[in-house]
Amino acid sequence: MRITGAQALIKSLEMQGVEVIFGLPGGAILPVYDPIIDSPIRHILVRHEQGAGHAAEGYAQVTGRPGVAMVTSGPGATNIVTPLANAYMDSTPLVVVSGQVATGSIGTDAFQECPITGVTMDITKHNWLVTDAADIPRTVAAAFHVATTGRPGPVLIDVPKDISNAQMEWYWPQTVEDLDLPGYHPNIEGDPELVHRAAEMILEASRPVIYAGGGILKASGAQALYELAVRTGIPVVTTLMARGAFPDSHPLCLGMPGMHGNYTAVTAMQRADLLLAIGSRFDDRVTGKVSAFAPGAKVVHVDIDPAELGKVRRAEVAIAGDARAVMEEMLEALGSMGIGPEGSAPESGSPAARRPDLRPWISEIRGWQERYPLTYDRSGDTGVLKPQQVVESLRDAAEPGTIVVSGVGQHQMWASQWWRFEEPYTWVNSGGAGTMGFAVPAAIGAKVGRPERAVWAIDGDGCFQMTAQELVTASAERIPVKVAILNNAYLGMVRQWQEMFYEERYSEVYLSPDLPDYVKWAEAMGCVGLRVESPEEVGPAIDKANSIDDRPVVVDFRTDAFEKVYPMVPAGHSNDDIVVSPTEEGAR
């Protein structure tokens, strides 16, 4: 069958099971947009290519399937550079197809020419410039394979216009060998000897902590994590990328560690004698000053990316492998050492029976939880609306399984701290890159991926202004997302740093509470717009927003501009220097 390269491209996406493309057409990608008309794949026309990329990321984060975005050459392609960088930092599988000027024009500074494979070389897992239409099916299949296997990540396929227009003989690669990837061999299983050694270390530890990272979610490992935690009785911290990987309501869940983590999660890691780091990467926002991080802990580090092992912290046992596969191997090894099902006593005479008693450790942890719970000033004396209260009210009114998406800043930390995540894949955010403007388009992508779920974006006023125009997309495409703007009239997180570390010298952080008028703006974009100015209005507004399901809703919550995120470990400090909220009982 002879078809054009463009037809082959769309057909290849269909073969990959793609159900939705987020994109925006232009000259160089025109041939590819023609067969989209006849394809069962849904195309969602965004208003800015950055929106296409983040929407594809949101879709990928909640479904586990790769997100797909399509853009034209030059500025279309450069507009999606930020989402590529973001997806690279957060290991999100993303396939971006960009148009390119015709091969004969490459290198001539042709209209809308940009060497996007060069630009994105260091922020994609891999990219391809297609130079022969016959390569298209193989390249698309290879792109999906690379994006989704091993440590997932974004890839880009750059397709020159003459290649899209050229004829080719259709085929579809049948095996991985057909993909022409001689240098790509991701590993899955962990070395059994190392797994055995890790299991022994688990049984030797008296102050262990599981340091659960986003890799667990990438590996569909939440169930295995649950088994590992409950069968061993080891408490779990869930990083910003792993919120929801272990239920917040479980007594063994200590919540989020790191710069704005809670006191118990941070301190348990500091005092641990064993850290089981699984799918986590010792990010500087988690470790604080590395040399002072968890000084008494031996480390077992499990990661599918061998380059993460030993990158920041040397591990006593470093296991390269898929988080879920290795946890399952670990459970088997622990089983053979006498660790039974949840709640059962270890087999007598087994190595597990000689295990140190974890009760003193757990009671120490309970002591921290009692003394230093997450708090904020709830007195409501001043009549000002606390952002944390908004998050709590949204949480309490949300139906189970609601997906929460956030931007970047104070509101992101409050969302992560104050929501209660009970299920994996219900939290979507920009962790590694910290990309303002992520929330609105990512929420759209999440809702497209899980239309049966309620999707709330908890956004900052600054972030909202960066990508709000995608609500036009949401209205036009009938994607009923809900957006809560925690409108503190500031670039709040930066304001907080200036207050704490620059002697309250505020430089370029004021935004204004009512410029723009968010309600009018929402309405102009086809959404319902609501405004909440006092604590009493919170409940009714949320109920109203939750009752609307035929269009997007934006709620402008006018929150306390002076509220700060606590606890906080100042950048570059030891985690022992954690500063708790002034409202915390018995604060140091």
Next chain:
Amino acid sequence: MTAVEYGQPVGQPHPLHHILSVLVENKSGVLARVASLFSRRGFNISSLAVAPTDDEHLSRITIVVDVASAPLEQVVKQLDKLVNVVSISELAPEEATERELLLATLSAGPLERGQIVQLVGIFGGQVVDVGADAITVVLAGAPSKVDDFEDLLRPLGIVELQRTGRVALPRLHRLR
């Protein structure tokens, strides 16, 4: 090029050099990916040689880096993640046969040639071109030998000098 500071072992006058022999797919843009990875991760390449292998689908890049072994391990792992990199072997300098090539043009009239030809002869090099008032010589050899040769050539009036990157293969084991 200078070696990155934190990559150098403390108290050692000469930084350790490591030879990476990297087998890559022979495709356009692969060298850029490899080179970019080094700069992105904060490493300096001190010498580089690239050429196709006997298998036309593959090229070999020989890279000399001056770093301690801990950071090197990180760069090797990152390099290994490049989709176009097929395999990497690290050659310890004492276990490798290394060669570099030097081409030099020296200003030399008929009367001065003799001295140069003699030096070239001692080192086992060759005279490859002779002009009216200049002479071009070549030497292929172990890098330290090439260094010595260059030092001795210098006072003789170098017009132009070019050295290649280093290439290396593992040293063979002998039965004793």
